[in-house]
Amino acid sequence: MTLLSVRGLSKSFRGVRALHDVSFDVADGRILGIIGPNGAGKTTLFAAVSGGVAADAGTVRFAGQDVTRWPDHRRARAGLVRTFQLMRPFGAMTVLDNVAVAAQVRASSRAAALAAPDAVLDRVGLARYRDQRSTELPAAELKRLELARALALRPRLLLLDEVLAGLVPAERGPVLDLLGTLRDEGITLVFVEHVMAAVMRLSDEVLVLDQGQVIAAGTPAEVTGDPRVVEAYLGDEAALASGDDGDDGNDGNDGNDDDADDEDPETPC
Amino acid sequence: MRNLRLVGLLAALGVALAACGGSAPPGTTGQEGDQQGGTIKIGSIHPLTGPLAFDGQQMAKAGKFAAERINAQGGIKSLDGAKLQVLDADSKGEPEVGQSEAQRLIQEGAAALVGPYQSAVASNVAAVAERNRVPFLIDVAVADSILEQGYTNTFRIQPNASSMGTKGADYLAELAEASGTPIRSVAVLHEQTDFGKSVLAAFKARAEGSGMKVGPEISYDAVNVSDLTTEITQVKAEGVDALVVTGYYRDGVLAAKAISSVRPDVKVVFGIANGAFDLPQFTSDAGKAGEGFFDANYHFNARDPEMRKLAADFKAKYGEDIRTSSVLAYEAVRVIASGLEKAGTRDPQQLREAISGLSLDTLMAYPGPISFDKTGQNTSATPIVMQVQGGTVRQVFPKEFAEAEPRFPAPPAR
Amino acid sequence: MTRRAPLSLAARLAVAAAVVAVVLVLAYARSGSGIVVSQAVLTGLLLGGVYGLVAMGLTLIFGVLDIVNFAHGALMTVAMYGTVLLASHAGLDPYLTLLVTAPALFGIGMALQSGLINRTMGSSLANQLLLTLGIGLLIENVLLLSFGSEPRSVAVGYAAPLRAFGAVADLTRVIAFLGALGLAALLYLLLQRTRVGTAIRAVAANPDGAQLVGIDVRRMYVLTFALGTACAGAAGTLVAPFVTVEATTGELFNIIAFVVVVLGGMGNVVGALVGGLLIGLTEQLGGVLLPEQSPLLAVFVVFVLVLFLRPQGLFGRSS
Structure with missing residues (x-):
């Protein structure tokens, strides 16, 4: 069953075309990876799908409803949840409270809201940071917190924006494993990633964006073989060829450190 | 820029309303030569x-x-x-x-x-x-x-302020003598700007000249004060015979309420140029607390x-x-x-x-007509003494203006 | 960046207690009377509680919406007039009018935020300041036009002086103090223990993050502004029995509330209450220590001192 359906999505910023006529579907329980060179429009796409920015044209349908006009907080409540690359923790609050805020949004009762955060923290491996202020967490743990908050909302579909950015290779494996277990639970994942190995390992399908348009879609193997994709990444072949999946820390072949990108949804990618 | 226009509109409206209660447009009533x-x-x-x-x-x-x-x-x-x-x-x-x-x-x-x-x-x-x-x-x-x-x-x-302070001191001394109640020490509670300070200075000079000890002098910020209990407690602690109060309306009411709570052991509460103690409004706002208070102030001649x-x-x-x-x-x-x-x-x-060069009979309780000296000051301008008696403000001193006898001493209501 | 080890809570409390002790001794020396000092302390605390309540509303609005609400004092005055009217025309006990004025001010706050101020969220600070300033002016002048310039008052039949430790306080002030504390506690519980309160705190911490986790941030803005305004309204009703009510009466509390908010740490509700008590004490003890000066001088000195030592305010967090 199609959970997410995007048709003809377009968005321009001050005359610059960030997205043009993007269309794709995501079936329930699948994992979609979105790749593309810098400035391809990946973050803008996320923003338009999650509701952070309003698209100029096109539709977004989620779980059978047209959510194109919905504000982002409403989509989040409906189960379409996004994480951010620039983490946005509730700084003054503890890790537990951070997750609790999200939990209570969807909880049916206060009792349920109180129990959920600890469970989620256990899952992402942040249990021992429970009572610390979120501002005191190191970067890798902040990523997990972002994830924990998203999970506390009991999402049906997670939009993960460069969830591996800022992590050293040794840290990536556990996160990827975690994502795998999410899929096992039935959460649909759509993620943007530059670490090509991760994309290949995890995705059922891959979407390739370049200059705001979809230039290729298919299984990981189909996409990497596609000459248009290769051309788009011209000069970035090392990225395509990277076989590092992050399990061992001593492989120096890691030319795909584009995670310094600071993609702000307000400006074109 | 809808926001800016909205903001501007509101700010302008606020300012306009502020001005609205004020100036009439010029020349709207009566034309020259009509x-x-x-x-x-x-x-x-x-x-x-x-x-x-x-x-x-x-x-x-x-x-x-x-x-x-x-x-x-x-x-x-x-x-x-x-x-x-x-x-x-x-x-x-x-x-x-x-x-x-x-x-x-x-x-x-x-x-x-x-x-x-x-x-x-x-x-x-x-x-x-x-x-x-x-x-x-x-x-x-x-x-x-x-x-x-x-x-x-x-x-x-x-x-002017000096004549208020000076005459006030005179009146206090005269009332004390006439009633056989000696007033030897006077505390002064005054608002802190030039108004309060200049009245105090004139009062003090004259009072000390006639043998009264003036102190403590306690000032307060009339604009920002919301409670005078501490100040009145200081007065009580000194054990003075009389309390002189100079200030505006709002703080006058606060003073009366504080006096009623703290109950200093004074023989009289004597306002000088006090903006509260001689107003009919004061008797309802302060209630019984203001009973017996004097005010040496300018006043229209009720007689x-x-x-x-x-x-x-x-x-x-x-x-x-x-x-x-x-x-x-x-x-x-x-x-x-x-x-x-x-x-x-x-x-x-x-x-x-x-x-x-004018000499004009006046409705004010002055001993003579309005007439100005070289500096422009009305020479007949003097304060007279009022007292709150039975919830009404009455002129009580000097005799030519008195509507009732002064009740001296007049310890604050208990 | 080196980090000094922050003083523990116990150490900070000890320092505060020492400062208070020194001030009390000085005040005693200056006035020569223990009664005057205890009177100053009592009056200061009672007044400070009310300052705290007014400041709490203001700091809540600032902490969540990042708005300096210049209309706060004028809104307080609206509640005062409400109390005066209800007490004199309907014969209600002034404190009972709280049941009307607090919800009414809540409603007014909601209308203001959703109708006007929400549109300026995200625009420049100057815009927002102008807007709240304009609203404040407007309210004040509407009050002046509607009620005239005559000062009003409302009395409580059972008012009586209460005595303790040689000091005295009128019952109306004690009620205002207790009311302020009670409402402060309610607000604190609301913020800490309820879902709405947690959502408000989340918006204060990070509006974007809050939006992401499904909180309707604009709705929270409206709610928060309304809560802050209700605080001002409650404070207005509580003080009405012992102040002279005029169109400009709220201004007095407004200015002090701003000082308290900055002193206590902007956005910190507990800080506002503690700051209020501190400022109340400072005002009264300052009046004893420096009888010739305006008590505001002492307040100013303390204000500058605290900010110098701890720029984020007593309870603020260093960013």
Whole structure:
């Protein structure tokens, strides 16, 4: 069953075309990876799908409803949840409270809201940071917190924006494993990633964006073989060829450190 | 930029409303030369908005009332029945605004100015009047310094701060002696600006001269104070015979309430130039707490039948009990009318001459007619003593103005 | 960046206690009377509680919406007039009018935020300041036009002086103090223990993050502004029995509330209450220590001192 359906999505910023006529579907329980060179429009796409920015044209349908006009907080409540690359923790609050805020949004009762955060923290491996202020967490743990908050909302579909950015290779494996277990639970994942190995390992399908348009879609193997994709990444072949999946820390072949990108949804990618 | 326009609209609306209570558009009532003799404009500057609006607004009404009455009796006869037209302006309680309004009124042809209720505003307006050589009648503004600048165009009808303080000390001593109750030590609670300080200075000089010990001197910020209990506790701790209080209305009520709570062991609470203790409003706002309080202050002469008529007519027209500050505004317009009558010309300098040589019977409780000395101060201006008796304010001293006997000593109600 | 080890809570409390002790001794020396000092302390605390309540509303609005609400004092005055009217025309006990004024001010706050201020969220600070300033002016002048310039008052029949430690306080002030504390506690519980309160705190911490987790941030803005306004309204009703009510009466509390908010740490509700008590004490003890000066001088000195030592305010977090 199609959970997410995007048709003809377009968005321009001050005359610059960030997205043009993007269309794709995501079936329930699948994992979609979105790749593309810098400035391809990946973050803008996320923003338009999650509701952070309003698209100029096109539709977004989620779980059978047209959510194109919905504000982002409403989509989040409906189960379409996004994480951010620039983490946005509730700084003054503890890790537990951070997750609790999200939990209570969807909880049916206060009792349920109180129990959920600890469970989620256990899952992402942040249990021992429970009572610390979120501002005191190191970067890798902040990523997990972002994830924990998203999970506390009991999402049906997670939009993960460069969830591996800022992590050293040794840290990536556990996160990827975690994502795998999410899929096992039935959460649909759509993620943007530059670490090509991760994309290949995890995705059922891959979407390739370049200059705001979809230039290729298919299984990981189909996409990497596609000459248009290769051309788009011209000069970035090392990225395509990277076989590092992050399990061992001593492989120096890691030319795909584009995670310094600071993609702000307000400006074109 | 919808937001900016919305903000601008709101801010403008706020400011407009602030001004709305104030100035009437100039020249809307009565055109020059539409009647025999024409009109003579008098500029009236008072705080029509802001914390002092209570008095400012009534003073503006009183000035207009005077003009109406004079016009009804035929206007300025020596000028072919010329009618008086009072132009209102809002000082907003600020010296700069008062100054610019004075300038504006003169430019619109005001032959004279009256106002402004505050000493700081009066200083600025006096400077404008002097520069433009237009007579300025101060109805209410107490600071001595205003008339110490060598100005020849400014006149003041009310007593100045030194005479308030000095006469206040005299009255206290006389009342004490007459009742056989010695007052040897006096604490002074005063608001902290020039008003309170200058009254205190004059009081202290005279009181110490007649053998009273003055202290402690406790000052407070009339604008920001919300409780005077601590100050009254300090008075109580000193064990003085009398408490003198100088300040404005709001703080006067606070003082009464604090006195009623703390119960200092004083024989009398004696206001000097106190803006609360001689107002009818005070007896309802402070209730029993204000019973027996004296106030040595300027006051209209409640025993004068003409004054009683004015009060009745004013109440009939405006529904308000006229207060002394408003009577002073009324008198200010009357002085100008008298001056015009005598001068027989609209020329401001001739008017000034006429005013400076005037002798005019007054509705104020003064021992003599209004008549100005070289500096412009009304020589007959003196305070008299009022007391709250049975919830009513009565004139009690000196005898020529007394409506009732003073009750001395008068320890605060317990 | 080196980090000084922050003083523990116990150490900070000890320092505060020492400062208070020194001030009390000085005040005693200056006045020569223990009674005067205890009176100053009592009056200061009672007054300070009310300052705290007014400041709490203000700091809540600032912490969540990042708005300096210049209309706060004027809104307080609206409640005062409400109390005066209801007490004199309907014969209600002034404190009972709280049941009307607090919800009414809540509603007014909601209307203001959703109708006007929400549109300026995200625009420049100057815009927002102008807007709240304009609203404040507007309210004040509407009050002046509607009610005239005559000062009003409302009395409580059972008012009586209460005595303790040689000091005295009127019952109305004690009620105001207790009311302020009670409402402060309620607000604190609301913020800490309820879902709405947690959502509000999340918006204060990070509006974007809050939006992401499904919180309707604009709705929270409206709610928060309304809560803050209700605090001002409650404070207005509580003080009405012992102040002279005029269109400008709220201004007095407004200015002090701003000082308290900055002193206590902007956005910190507990800080506002503690700051209020501190400022109340400072005002009164300052009046004893420096009888010739305005008590505001002492407040100013303390204000500058605290900010110098701890720029984020007593309870604020260093960013």
